[in-house]
Amino acid sequence: MxxxxxxxxxxxxxxxxxxxxxxxxxxxxxxxxxxxxxxxxxxxxxxxxxxxxxxxxxxxxxxxxxxxxxxxxxxxxxxxxxxxxxxxxxxxxxxxxxxxxxxxxxxxxxxxxxxxxxxxxxxFVYGLPELYREQIRTTRYVSGVGCNATAINLALLPLVKAGLIDQTKPVVAEVKVGSSEAGAVANDGSHHAERAGVVRSFAPVGHRHTAEIMQAHGLENVHISITSVEMVRGALATCHVFTKGAVNERDLWRAYRAAAAEQPFLRIVHDRSGLHRHPEPKILAGSNYADIGWALDENTGRVVALCALDNLMKGAAGAAIQCLNLMHGFEETVGLEFSGLHPV
Amino acid sequence: MxxxxxxxxxxxxxxxxxxxxxxxxxxxxxxxxxxxxxxxxxxxxxxxxxxxxxxxxxxxxxxxxxxxxxxxxxxxxxxxxxxxxxxxxxxxxxxxxxxxxxxxxxxxxxxxxxxxxxxxxxxFVYGLPELYREQIRTTRYVSGVGCNATAINLALLPLVKAGLIDQTKPVVAEVKVGSSEAGAVANDGSHHAERAGVVRSFAPVGHRHTAEIMQAHGLENVHISITSVEMVRGALATCHVFTKGAVNERDLWRAYRAAAAEQPFLRIVHDRSGLHRHPEPKILAGSNYADIGWALDENTGRVVALCALDNLMKGAAGAAIQCLNLMHGFEETVGLEFSGLHPV
Amino acid sequence: MxxxxxxxxxxxxxxxxxxxxxxxxxxxxxxxxxxxxxxxxxxxxxxxxxxxxxxxxxxxxxxxxxxxxxxxxxxxxxxxxxxxxxxxxxxxxxxxxxxxxxxxxxxxxxxxxxxxxxxxxxxFVYGLPELYREQIRTTRYVSGVGCNATAINLALLPLVKAGLIDQTKPVVAEVKVGSSEAGAVANDGSHHAERAGVVRSFAPVGHRHTAEIMQAHGLENVHISITSVEMVRGALATCHVFTKGAVNERDLWRAYRAAAAEQPFLRIVHDRSGLHRHPEPKILAGSNYADIGWALDENTGRVVALCALDNLMKGAAGAAIQCLNLMHGFEETVGLEFSGLHPV
Amino acid sequence: MxxxxxxxxxxxxxxxxxxxxxxxxxxxxxxxxxxxxxxxxxxxxxxxxxxxxxxxxxxxxxxxxxxxxxxxxxxxxxxxxxxxxxxxxxxxxxxxxxxxxxxxxxxxxxxxxxxxxxxxxxxFVYGLPELYREQIRTTRYVSGVGCNATAINLALLPLVKAGLIDQTKPVVAEVKVGSSEAGAVANDGSHHAERAGVVRSFAPVGHRHTAEIMQAHGLENVHISITSVEMVRGALATCHVFTKGAVNERDLWRAYRAAAAEQPFLRIVHDRSGLHRHPEPKILAGSNYADIGWALDENTGRVVALCALDNLMKGAAGAAIQCLNLMHGFEETVGLEFSGLHPV
CATH class of the missing domain: 3.40.50.720 (NAD(P)-binding Rossmann-like Domain)
Incomplete structure (x- = not known):
């Protein structure tokens, strides 16, 4: 033990x-x-x-x-x-x-x-197994990853790995976050009557996670906004990316499948019908999954790259345990099997 | 002016x-x-x-x-x-x-x-116009009424006035309240991640408004519980009353119509169909209405007497302005015309 | 298998x-x-x-x-x-x-x-292990228990077992419920803009679960109201009971400890301080616990007996698996270990 | 009349x-x-x-x-x-x-x-008084404006009028919307247990309001995403714009003041402290205000231009009455005086 x-x-x-x-x-x-x-x-x-x-x-x-x-x-x-x-x-x-x-x-x-x-x-190794798994296996020191950074990192991962991003154009990443991101200490802004039901521009510019995202992916033209919404747990990153050259659905499927392969906590969510066609944070509460997906506007070459996760799990504690498992040779998913709930 | x-x-x-x-x-x-x-x-x-x-x-x-x-x-x-x-x-x-x-x-x-x-x-006159209108017209000093007390007072009003309550049996009154009742100062219990989505027994016994309700209606056997739910404004009082002798729907309609007559802010809500068959607080946000209604269990003689209101309006500020109007000979409803919103 | x-x-x-x-x-x-x-x-x-x-x-x-x-x-x-x-x-x-x-x-x-x-x-055996564990172990046919009935059944259990209830007085039980109780099929009443934020008297009188509660506990004077509140999963039963003779906190601790002993999914929640002094449904989402507790008004002899649970778990699917475990000689808790989340 | x-x-x-x-x-x-x-x-x-x-x-x-x-x-x-x-x-x-x-x-x-x-x-005149007031005064036919389009139109208005937008770079506009936008008819996606608490990518690409926004402002490089969040009424547009040349806070104050001057329903919200530093929809429920504001990242030349409104008011019915007032020579604000509520 x-x-x-x-x-x-x-x-x-x-x-x-x-x-x-x-x-x-x-x-x-x-x-x-x-x-x-x-x-x-x-x-x-x-x-x-x-x-x-x-x-x-x-x-x-x-x-x-x-x-x-x-x-x-x-x-x-x-x-x-x-x-x-x-x-x-x-x-x-x-x-x-x-x-x-x-x-x-x-x-x-x-x-x-x-x-x-x-x-x-x-x-310290940056504790994002989807990028640094092998280094995590052999290090004694792992740093966490910002919860919003994880959402943006994983949203962009398939496009970065496939080399699809036109870096001359800005990448605009919006993360909608729940109130647990602000921690357990009460303050005026967390007072329920003020916080309930808001759509509040928490950090429209200047968010510090920008730095680690640019470092992780070697990107420079990344622009982040964080908006607080009515939710306790969860984050959804909506990243607006413009592609190098024309891209179609098949290209994107290929890029996403390649990125998700052998990643036990990445699920591709990109359905044609049903309610859950795109990643959504609410069903991920308590789970370590990061659900990734996209929407493509073929007319303009814009890809909206999405990632939903539980900020306290894949965005923090779950990722830490995932790293702990890797560092000690355990099955990567052990202790992280909870699937999340529906409805919730 | x-x-x-x-x-x-x-x-x-x-x-x-x-x-x-x-x-x-x-x-x-x-x-x-x-x-x-x-x-x-x-x-x-x-x-x-x-x-x-x-x-x-x-x-x-x-x-x-x-x-x-x-x-x-x-x-x-x-x-x-x-x-x-x-x-x-x-x-x-x-x-x-x-x-x-x-x-x-x-x-x-x-x-x-x-x-x-x-x-x-x-x-001081107790500032509940539905009971003390004439005294309010002629006094210089009016006290407010507790928001939960107003909800229970008005829920019970038709039954009290019609003499229908069996006072040998307990009156059990549950009020479900929003977070604005706790005021504007943040505290651990109002922290959004803790307060959001709760059904919390805030004051299951011993609530002080019990005293003013018993005083207002001359009742003795009244038992109150206050439960906090996910809502910012609003209160619903659900009062379980047992009747003296058998009572039917027509008796209750008569009692409620008598109580609501000439009360500009009492509306009877008791429909057979539709979504809004009973009083509900959410459509009352910002309005001075108190919606009252009931459900009757003829088999047991239980009447569930209901009253919904906005705790900051009819439960506080709106009632204060209503009293101000009465004290100064203005139209009772002036400045209080907002109907409330739907949907909301 | x-x-x-x-x-x-x-x-x-x-x-x-x-x-x-x-x-x-x-x-x-x-x-x-x-x-x-x-x-x-x-x-x-x-x-x-x-x-x-x-x-x-x-x-x-x-x-x-x-x-x-x-x-x-x-x-x-x-x-x-x-x-x-x-x-x-x-x-x-x-x-x-x-x-x-x-x-x-x-x-x-x-x-x-x-x-x-x-x-x-x-x-069929009534599938409430806290009352019928031995019968469930040996039967082939188990019926579910209504979700609201489970909440009320378990709220009342300690008082019934200890013989503390004055049956000449009404037991008034209010259950506040989430929207998942109404099932997965959309209807006018479940439309988000109408259902969000409500405190809606769903079944103020005449709820069918009354029958099974009276049967389970051998009580006759039980009166139920169901109120829908803003929540997806979860139910809180607030039961107003009057005691036979004077009862104090120690009596109640004894009754609750006796009732919860050897019940793996009953937790007593009755703290003097902190935010979670009483049972609350929101931290139980996904868990099979039923949290039980009380508040005592010594002046009036009223006990407010509380039970919180997840209506889809202890109120339905979780209880079914608990019965399945008992019927087949498995550990009663196997497959039901999820503790619930906080914050959520 | x-x-x-x-x-x-x-x-x-x-x-x-x-x-x-x-x-x-x-x-x-x-x-x-x-x-x-x-x-x-x-x-x-x-x-x-x-x-x-x-x-x-x-x-x-x-x-x-x-x-x-x-x-x-x-x-x-x-x-x-x-x-x-x-x-x-x-x-x-x-x-x-x-x-x-x-x-x-x-x-x-x-x-x-x-x-x-x-x-x-x-x-038909496009019914956005902030752009077409004089034409509305003299026409018999006014078209509504899409609720999301109004939010984006007004968010961008100060920057467009001041000529600050670098049109070689994309304008990315995210609108977070409440459930009332989807109308009053229930469907699977509006079922409360599914819709509550979501952050759902409703129209990540291809939203039709894009066309009227580009027409209204003579812009071409506009990219819209609509995300549904937990809220009934309200919309917040977050528009990421890159400026032509360096821009500072004073330039932006000047642009916003010029745009809001003589616009009775535009309020500038751009405070250095307090909870409500940026526009937020929740306090606008029932009001006809569109609150506009911005955040500037001087390092990157990105301006996040914000507009909050009530989609049923300034986004639909309120704007219609505002037009009716203009068409008939009434005071522009008559019938639209409700200030909105706080807290709510």
Whole structure:
């Protein structure tokens, strides 16, 4: 059994990690930390785990060595203490943005401050198995991927791999997101009477995930907007891409099939009829699937590339467990078998 | 023109009062107070009023005399300073719970502390025009009515007036409420990811509005539960009443028609077909209607008496303006003509 | 491996049965029928199962013998053809209302027509393991339990078992339900613009589940209302009960602990602090738990007994699988391990 | 008093027209037609109008001459019978898509059939007062504007008027829409359990409103996607535009102020702080405002131009009344004064 501890376990990613690890056949959850809630049962904040575990939160000061340390901390915390964490965990999976970018300069430009541990950037592998599976298998350090970045990364993946994108034209990517993306701490903007039913331009320009997407795919002309909609979990990326030369449905089927082959969590959704012709996040709540699909406007050469996922699963905790599985030679899908619900 | 000021204008009831008063043909809004937001435009917190007014919040210290002072303060504040407010406003409408109960002892029992100004209790008229219209016309002091209390009061009104209730059996009243009832201040329970989609037993027993309902109708055996559901505005009271002797549909039609006659904001909703056979809150958002109706189980003598309303309108600000109209000899419905929307 | 077929697999209960059976380690899904969709992939209507199975719908005419036949048909269909189905399945689990009542007369009174196969009524065990576990272990025929009935049955269970209910006073049970209760077929009332955000009195009196609840618990004075709220899955039963003699918190803890002991899917939720002090349906989506709890008004002797569940799981498909497990000597919880999600 | 009749009054646009006309001081509603519901009270389908009117639906065969005939029919119906309608109404406002495009060829290309009355196309003025106010004042025939087209038209208006758009680069416009856009007739896709909480790519490419937007603004490189989100009323257009040369915040303020000047229903929403920094549809339900705003990425020259509105109001019925006011010399805002609600 692999011993795994979660640092920062009281947030939504922490809760989801815990749910997955408690059901994972090869894992024993050693500790879950929270400074504020030390001593309390984890189910006080993760009520779905009532009856599932008697674990209580520990303070970070009591952290013991373990096989894998998963960091689910606010951005900036992991990098500041990475040496300390590396001394405790044989392997580290960091869910924050701290180790996603390879170049310290890129980090400074997008995050507005110097990286506190720049020499660690190259030790971390970007935790997107669909792009870096082999590197993840052999590394001890994996960084998480931004939830919106994952949605855009996977939406664009088939087109990038097939070389279909006309890079002289802008790629415009809109992500519609649920409220869980903003985390578990209440604020004025999350107040239900204000947040319910909104279509709110949360980050119409300047979203930091732009940097990691351009890095992952080697693209430069990518423009992102994030819009909050009525939903708790889930994200849908709608990416407007213009193709190099004329492209038809068969070309796209070929590109998508090639991209999805041997990817256990990529499903192609592109049906001619029915309600679920395109990817949709709502049926993915709790599942690790990323559903990808497209619509083609042959007259204009625009492809609308779509990806739906659960931001707390494939966008965060699920991807982390998928990496954990790869790093330890487990079946890639173990502990991640939940199919999602319908209707929901 | 009547000069009206709102004390405590930054909350949801304050915003709704302001919306109504700005559209009221016989009223000039003099001042709107907020300590925290003094100096800021009222539309910074009430975005629907953008372009409608250039009013800014004033601090209470700058309050000037006016014809009507409407108090939209947290419970307890009005009573503590009632002498001060009475010196500023020719008339006072208090939306809080401070002056609803006639007996200081009842207040102490339900609110857990001595009333700070018990001799003022008898000067206030309970602001439910459907029961106290004539008294409201001639008083200078009107208390608001709890939003849930209004829903239950009006649901029960036809049965009480017709003497149909078997008082040896309990009256069980369930109110399903939206998130705006909890006010404009964010807290852990109002965090969207936690509050969205809930069916939450907010106050299954012990709700304070019980006291004013029993007082209003002279009933003793009333049992209330409040449940929060996914909705921002609106409340539906479902009251389970057992009748004295057998009652049929015609008896109930007669009772409801008698109760609704000459009540401009009571509508009977009791249809045999269609989607809207019973009262429903969602189509009442922004309107001052209270829709009342019933279902009868002839086998058991149970009547389910229903009342839907908008908690911020008929349950608070709308009722306050209705009282203001009565107190000043205006048409009772002036400024309250909005019909509500469908679909919505 | 147990071979199991689902008759009527295109509805929401059918889809949920299929999801559970596909993940069940001791079961092989043999056939899933749908007349309308025969030949189509099951994931065309159950999009969460895309990538999980290549099963297609079969017509009923092609049904083959199997170990267990689960009937997920509209009410009335199972009873009319029960001899036929009994010839095909070694065991039958019927999710409809056809075999829930023991007395043909009770059936006629509540369902308005003669039972088509009255002699079969006594062969079926009412599929509520919390009451009839031993009988279910040894029968070949199990009837489903109404989803609302399950919520009320389990809410009342601790009080009934402890003999705390004053049966001279009415038990008033309100269930708030989501839209999936109405099934998968669109109608005017399910049209999103009309159904979204409602608090709609769906069955304020006369709900048929009353009959099975009174039968299950031997109660007579039970009064039900069903209210539709904004939610897809889930039900919360709020049952107002008056106690025989004075009851305190300790009495209730004792009663609830006794009732929940050895019941793998009953969880007591009765916390003094936190957001989830009472049972709530939203965190139960996809799980087979029934969360039970209470609130006590010591002044009036009223206990508000609560039960939250997922109407498609513990209220239908999950309970069916729980019975299947019991009938075949499997671990009662196998295939039903999903804990539910938070936040959601 | 102007006599106005509505042809096709049972749908959502019809209901909204009726609500507005009943409150319009210079209008008398003569007739409201519905073949299916002839003889029934209009409030049977528009429950918000209960108590407001005793009008019943008439069959079209009973239509009498009137001053203004407003057509709220399915696309295609108005054009087929335009001669008949023109014989009944002194003026005609058609809410459908039939008379929006000037060129019959453009109509054929986007609507897939020959226009049934091409010579009428030039008689109709495109009913967008913000572009065609003077023409509307003097015409007898006004066409409606697509709800999504209005959102995009008004989002782009300031940039087009100021000549800031680089037309060599694509304009990508995403509109997030509520369920009322799909009309009042239930279908599989509008079934609540399927539609609730979706983020569904309704028309990722090929939306017909593209044609009228390009015509209105003389643009060619416009690419539209429509996404359905959880909301009943409302639309938000998010338009990604690249500017000719460098543009700064001051340039944009100037462009927006110029565009909004003297436009009574355009409000600029572009705040540095607060929750409502950008336009949002939810506070516009029932109002005729179109809120416009922007976000600028100075590094890339991308402007995200935003417009929020209520699709049934500024997107349909409200715009129709605004045109009616202009055509008859009334104050442009009369009957359209409702400010919208907050919270909601």
């Amino acid at each position: 692999l011993s795994v501890s979660i640092v920062g376990g009281s947030g939504y990613v922490g809760g989801e990690l815990l749910r997955l690890l408690l059901g994972h056949p090869h894992v024993e959850v050693r500790q879950v930390t929270s400074e504020r809630l030390a001593g309390q049962y984890v189910y006080s904040t993760h009520p779905n785990l009532r009856g599932r575990t008697d674990l209580r939160y520990s303070p970070q000061s009591s952290l013991e060595p373990c096989d894998v340390l998963i960091l689910a901390l606010p951005h900036g915390s992991a990098a500041k203490n990475i040496e300390h964490y590396a001394g405790l965990g044989q392997a580290i999976i960091d869910c924050s943005a701290d180790f996603r970018l390879r170049e310290p300069e890129t980090y400074s430009r997008w995050y507005g401050e110097k990286h506190p541990a720049p020499h660690w950037l190259e030790r | 009547l000069s009206v000021s709102i004390v405590g204008g930054s909350g949801y009831v304050g915003g709704e009062l302001l919306r109504l008063l700005l559209g009221h043909p016989h009223v000039e809004v003099r001042q709107v107070t907020s300590e925290r937001l003094a100096g800021q435009y009222v539309y910074s917190t009430h975005p629907n009023l953008r372009g409608r007014t250039d009013l800014r919040y004033s601090p209470q210290s700058s309050l000037e005399p006016c014809d009507v002072l409407i108090l939209a303060l947290p419970h307890g504040s009005a009573a503590k300073n009632i002498e001060h407010y009475a010196g500023l406003g020719q008339a006072i409408i208090d939306c809080s719970a401070d002056f609803r109960l006639r007996e200081p002892e009842t207040y102490s029992r339900w609110y857990g502390e001595k009333h700070p100004a018990p001799h003022w209790l008898e000067r | 147990l071979s199991v077929s689902i008759v009527g697999g295109s509805g929401y209960v059918g889809g949920e049965l299929l999801r559970l059976l596909l993940g069940h380690p001791h079961v092989e899904v043999r056939q899933v029928t749908s007349e309308r969709l025969a030949g189509q992939y099951v994931y065309s209507t159950h999009p969460n199962l895309r990538g999980r199975t290549d099963l297609r719908y079969s017509p009923q005419s092609s049904l083959e013998p199997c170990d267990v036949l689960i009937l997920a048909l509209p009410h009335g269909s199972a009873a009319k053809n029960i001899e036929h189905y009994a010839g095909l399945g070694q065991a039958i689990i019927d999710c409809s209302a056809d075999f829930r009542l023991r007395e043909p007369e009770t059936y006629s009174r509540w369902y308005g027509e003669k039972h088509p196969a009255p002699h079969w009524l006594e062969r | 102007l006599s106005v009749s509505i042809v096709g009054g049972s749908g959502y646009v019809g209901g909204e027209l009726l609500r507005l006309l009943l409150g319009h001081p210079h209008v008398e509603v003569r007739q409201v037609t519905s073949e299916r519901l002839a003889g029934q009270y209009v409030y049977s389908t528009h429950p918000n109008l209960r108590g407001r009117t005793d009008l019943r639906y008439s069959p079209q065969s009973s239509l009498e001459p009137c001053d203004v005939l407003i057509l709220a029919l399915p696309h295609g119906s108005a054009a087929k019978n335009i001669e008949h309608y023109a014989g009944l109404g002194q003026a005609i406002i058609d809410c459908s898509a039939d008379f929006r495009l000037r060129e019959p060829e453009t109509y054929s290309r986007w609507y897939g059939e020959k226009h049934p009355a091409p010579h009428w196309l030039e008689r």
